Amino acid sequence: MTTITAPDPSPSLSSVTTASHPRPWRRELRALPNALSSERIKLSTVRTTKVLFLLTIVIDSIAASATAKLVTDEVLTVSKVFVYPAVFTAVFAAISGILMFTSEAQHGTLAVTLAAQPARWVVAAAKALAAIAVAVTLGAVGMVAAAVGAALGGLALGNASAMVATAGWALLYTGTAAAIGLGVGMIARHSAGAISGLLVWWFVAENLLRTFTPPSIGRFLLPFDAGYRTLGVGSKFDTPEILAVALRGPQYALIFATYAVLALAAGTILLNRRDANS
Amino acid sequence: MITITGLTKRYGDRVAVDDLSFELAAGHVTGFVGPNGAGKSTTMRMMVGLTRPDQGEVRYHDIAYADLERPARTVGAVLDAQCMHPGRSARNHLRAMAALSGIDARRVDEVLTEVGLDTAADQRAGGFSLGMRQRLALAGALLGEPQVLLLDEPSNGLDPDGIRWLRNHLSAFAHRGGTVFVSSHLISELAMFADDLVVVGNGRLIAAEPLAAITARTETTVVVRTPQADQLIAVLTQRRLAVRTAGDRLHLTGTTMAEVSQLAFDHGVRLVELTETSRSLEDSLLDMTKSSAEFASA
Numbered sequence: 001m002t003t004i005t006a007p008d009p010s011p012s013l014s015s016v017t018t019a020s021h022p023r024p025w026r027r028e029l030r031a032l033p034n035a036l037s038s039e040r041i042k043l044s045t046v047r048t049t050k051v052l053f054l055l056t057i058v059i060d061s062i063a064a065s066a067t068a069k070l071v072t073d074e075v076l077t078v079s080k081v082f083v084y085p086a087v088f089t090a091v092f093a094a095i096s097g098i099l100m101f102t103s104e105a106q107h108g109t110l111a112v113t114l115a116a117q118p119a120r121w122v123v124a125a126a127k128a129l130a131a132i133a134v135a136v137t138l139g140a141v142g143m144v145a146a147a148v149g150a151a152l153g154g155l156a157l158g159n160a161s162a163m164v165a166t167a168g169w170a171l172l173y174t175g176t177a178a179a180i181g182l183g184v185g186m187i188a189r190h191s192a193g194a195i196s197g198l199l200v201w202w203f204v205a206e207n208l209l210r211t212f213t214p215p216s217i218g219r220f221l222l223p224f225d226a227g228y229r230t231l232g233v234g235s236k237f238d239t240p241e242i243l244a245v246a247l248r249g250p251q252y253a254l255i256f257a258t259y260a261v262l263a264l265a266a267g268t269i270l271l272n273r274r275d276a277n278s
Numbered sequence: 279m280i281t282i283t284g285l286t287k288r289y290g291d292r293v294a295v296d297d298l299s300f301e302l303a304a305g306h307v308t309g310f311v312g313p314n315g316a317g318k319s320t321t322m323r324m325m326v327g328l329t330r331p332d333q334g335e336v337r338y339h340d341i342a343y344a345d346l347e348r349p350a351r352t353v354g355a356v357l358d359a360q361c362m363h364p365g366r367s368a369r370n371h372l373r374a375m376a377a378l379s380g381i382d383a384r385r386v387d388e389v390l391t392e393v394g395l396d397t398a399a400d401q402r403a404g405g406f407s408l409g410m411r412q413r414l415a416l417a418g419a420l421l422g423e424p425q426v427l428l429l430d431e432p433s434n435g436l437d438p439d440g441i442r443w444l445r446n447h448l449s450a451f452a453h454r455g456g457t458v459f460v461s462s463h464l465i466s467e468l469a470m471f472a473d474d475l476v477v478v479g480n481g482r483l484i485a486a487e488p489l490a491a492i493t494a495r496t497e498t499t500v501v502v503r504t505p506q507a508d509q510l511i512a513v514l515t516q517r518r519l520a521v522r523t524a525g526d527r528l529h530l531t532g533t534t535m536a537e538v539s540q541l542a543f544d545h546g547v548r549l550v551e552l553t554e555t556s557r558s559l560e561d562s563l564l565d566m567t568k569s570s571a572e573f574a575s576a
Binding site for chain 1: 323326327328329330343344346347349350353355357358360361362363364365366367370371373374375377378379380418
């Protein structure tokens with residue numbers, strides 16, 4: 001026979017809730033480690049995260065190996081190729097960010113989360129930090145897989161001195177992609193809609209915009225293009241007009257990060273305004 | 279004490295909850311009843327901050343829900359038993375909830391045992407029956423050892439044994455000083471363990487009073503079967519008692535079984551059946567909410 005450990009009636013609610021004034025943000029901030037811990041448990045206990053890691057390893061290594069074997073018109077090394085598949089990693093990171101929110105919304109656990117943590121910005125901040133942490137780990141795993149794939153494809157290591165800096169930009173790229181994904185997920189609240197919308201923008205709309213807008217304007221309208229350019233990898237589609245107005249890596253990173261901040265801000269505002277079930 | 283004051287929620291032109299005010303006492307099980315679309319779920323969602331009211335407020339011992347230092351330690355809520363990731367095990371579902379509220383992870387196994395899910399702790403929730411999901415959702419509500427339980431249709435999907443288990447647990451919780459606010463469409467079930475009832479219709483409060491007060495107002499009918507019906511009807515009409523014939527039985531209102539028995543004995547009328555029936559609580563509540571039912575049977 002088990003019993004419910006119901007409260008002793010004597011102390012009443014006042015014993016656990018002593019404040020009758022609005023919660024200051026500092027007190028809410030102290031709840032952030034708990035929210036982060038909860039996100040870590042959620043991420044580590046669903047198959048989606050493991051599948052995304054597995055896909056990153058398989059696809060990045062195959063892509064790097066295929067590049068090593070099939071590209072013959074330029075001299076490639078592992079130190080160059082290890083970052084080429086970062087775009088695939090960034091896609092998986094963005095999908096991970098989307099699902100971190102949309103799967104909660106679709107399975108109803110968002111209501112459980114928001115009932116336990118009424119300060120919704122704390123939930124949004126914890127999810128953003130967790131999404132970036134997963135994406136950075138995905139980025140690191142993807143680069144190792146790509147380096148191994150390139151080496152197995154027969155490439156020499158090459159100049160390893162610049163690899164650390166390139167890897168740092170790649171981690172920033174995947175982390176920011178995840179933040180944008182989370183923001184899009186918070187806005188759309190629907191997994192399939194958010195993923196398809198993001199991918200269509202990334203691989204269709206940006207290419208169209210690049211073609212039909214002046215490069216001096218288009219470089220500010222193409223967040224994922226800007227993100228990829230932080231890696232210092234050139235594109236065969238770059239025209240002389242595009243190259244003439246090209247920005248430096250940190251400037252592209254700033255453009256990409258600005259879009260991430262805007263997406264997260266819009267998502268957080270909507271999270272605050274919407275009912276938890278809508 | 280939980281105080282709900284002037285709670286109002288509109289969705290476009292439709293008023294889902296209309297100026298709802300009532301109080302919930304500690305140590306009581308309060309039933310929340312009303313027809314579909316009466317605003318029960320919306321009210322409960324507003325009570326835990328999931329839906330923002332247009333007007334009004336809910337205060338837990340004079341503190342708004344959003345201002346509670348650790349909400350899960352004050353209020354445990356089950357508003358939808360389906361709220362769990364199907365790919366996550368029961369234990370991991372509760373671990374994530376416990377971490378969010380800063381509750382010791384050891385409490386997870388305790389509540390799993392409390393709700394009888396200890397043997398299914400590592401099974402994925404996607405394979406759970408509705409009854410098991412209800413138990414898991416209740417385990418989540420109990421994690422923080424709260425003083426208040428808010429439960430929306432908690433007996434949905436439970437088998438008779440599960441319903442009895444739930445009834446006993448909620449009664450025990452209230453007897454220990456906790457506040458239980460439970461909505462259910464099983465009025466007869468609520469009548470077995472609720473102390474008070476809050477009745478709503480069309481989002482408006484119809485009644486908020488002890489169950490005993492509602493039961494006391496229910497009309498009693500004395501049913502009589504006799505081979506000397508005409509003689510008994512004459513006696514009863516002399517006494518200005520309302521008599522209705524239904525087949526071979528007489529239905530009498532405004533009297534008692536003892537009075538009818540005495541009258542029949544005094545006038546030499548032989549009775550072959552004498553019973554007393556009350557309209558059920560369900561009938562009374564249906565009458566109370568009839569005009570406000572959004573969807574009604576013909």
